[in-house]
Amino acid sequence: MAAPAPEAPIATSGMRLPAGPLGRKSQGRGGIAPGAAGPRPQRLSARMLLIQLAAVVAFLALWELFSLTPFAQRAQMPGAITSFATMFGLWGTGPYWGAIGGTLGAWAFALLASIVIGVPLGLIIGRSGIVYTSTHFVVDFLRTLPALALVPLGLLLFGPTHFMAIALAFFASVWPLLIQSVYAGKNADPMLHRMARSFRLRTRDRILYVLVPDALAFIWPGLRLATTAALLVTIAAEMIGLVTGSIGDAIAQSQLDTSPPDLFAYVLTSCFLGLGINAVLGLVQSRVLWWHPAFRGRA
Numbered sequence: 020m021a022a023p024a025p026e027a028p029i030a031t032s033g034m035r036l037p038a039g040p041l042g043r044k045s046q047g048r049g050g051i052a053p054g055a056a057g058p059r060p061q062r063l064s065a066r067m068l069l070i071q072l073a074a075v076v077a078f079l080a081l082w083e084l085f086s087l088t089p090f091a092q093r094a095q096m097p098g099a100i101t102s103f104a105t106m107f108g109l110w111g112t113g114p115y116w117g118a119i120g121g122t123l124g125a126w127a128f129a130l131l132a133s134i135v136i137g138v139p140l141g142l143i144i145g146r147s148g149i150v151y152t153s154t155h156f157v158v159d160f161l162r163t164l165p166a167l168a169l170v171p172l173g174l175l176l177f178g179p180t181h182f183m184a185i186a187l188a189f190f191a192s193v194w195p196l197l198i199q200s201v202y203a204g205k206n207a208d209p210m211l212h213r214m215a216r217s218f219r220l221r222t223r224d225r226i227l228y229v230l231v232p233d234a235l236a237f238i239w240p241g242l243r244l245a246t247t248a249a250l251l252v253t254i255a256a257e258m259i260g261l262v263t264g265s266i267g268d269a270i271a272q273s274q275l276d277t278s279p280p281d282l283f284a285y286v287l288t289s290c291f292l293g294l295g296i297n298a299v300l301g302l303v304q305s306r307v308l309w310w311h312p313a314f315r316g317r318a
Contacts, residue, residue: 105280125265142201205236
């Protein structure tokens with residue numbers, strides 16, 4: 020008698036089940052082994068932290084040494100110590116925090132407008148084949164335009180105001196969200212929606228536990244790109260347009276006043292703002308998308 024054929028493993032990697040009424044993803048055969056997504060060993064984490072810290076110290080040391088060269092001294096380039104000392108000295112001044120508040124306000128408004136407009140519009144385009152086909156060329160054409168090339172137009176329309184920076188930052192940040200939302204609409208998992216109907220979920224539960232988690236996995240990378248693009252374009256537009264009460268204007272005025280320490284202090288401030296925003300997004304990602312295989316264990 021021939022031996023029975025071995026049982027075929029059950030493939031579950033093609034199905035994504037969000038947390039909620041539909042339960043967590045299966046951890047059985049063909050799924051993710053228990054403990055595979057656990058925290059990294061403490062020794063490895065400490066080693067990586069030391070490596071990153073050593074890289075930062077090496078960069079600061081090279082910066083300080085380069086500032087002592089004749090080339091840097093002719094350009095009046097300050098060293099790391101001077102730049103950080105100037106930034107710490109600015110902490111006690113009102114204009115410094117006013118510039119940060121003005122830039123963050125413009126950035127937040129532009130990003131919020133990009134989310135409110137780009138995400139629903141992208142989902143609509145992605146869910147409709149006719150709309151996707153008719154708008155494909157227009158979206159591809161507009162998203163290739165550099166936002167900073169529109170600064171002269173923004174100055175003509177809005178003048179050197181925060182609204183000009185908001186408009187340009189919106190133009191730069193809406194495309195990553197729109198495109199990722201289109202992909203979310205086109206690649207929506209029909210199995211999840213059929214299961215939601217089978218379980219007779221209420222409309223509210225279907226949106227919260229099926230539609231939003233499934234789309235968020237696609238939209239989140241676009242959100243991170245849009246966040247960075249909005250901050251970069253906001254500061255650059257403020258610097259070119261000399262928008263008063265902003266980090267960009269402070270950088271431009273420091274250059275006009277031939278004050279390199281102040282210039283580098285505001286540049287460092289911009290860097291720390293970007294790092295802080297990215298850290299917050301990483302924390303939110305670990306709390307919101309912990310269930311998704313593509314984001315599990317990543318910050």
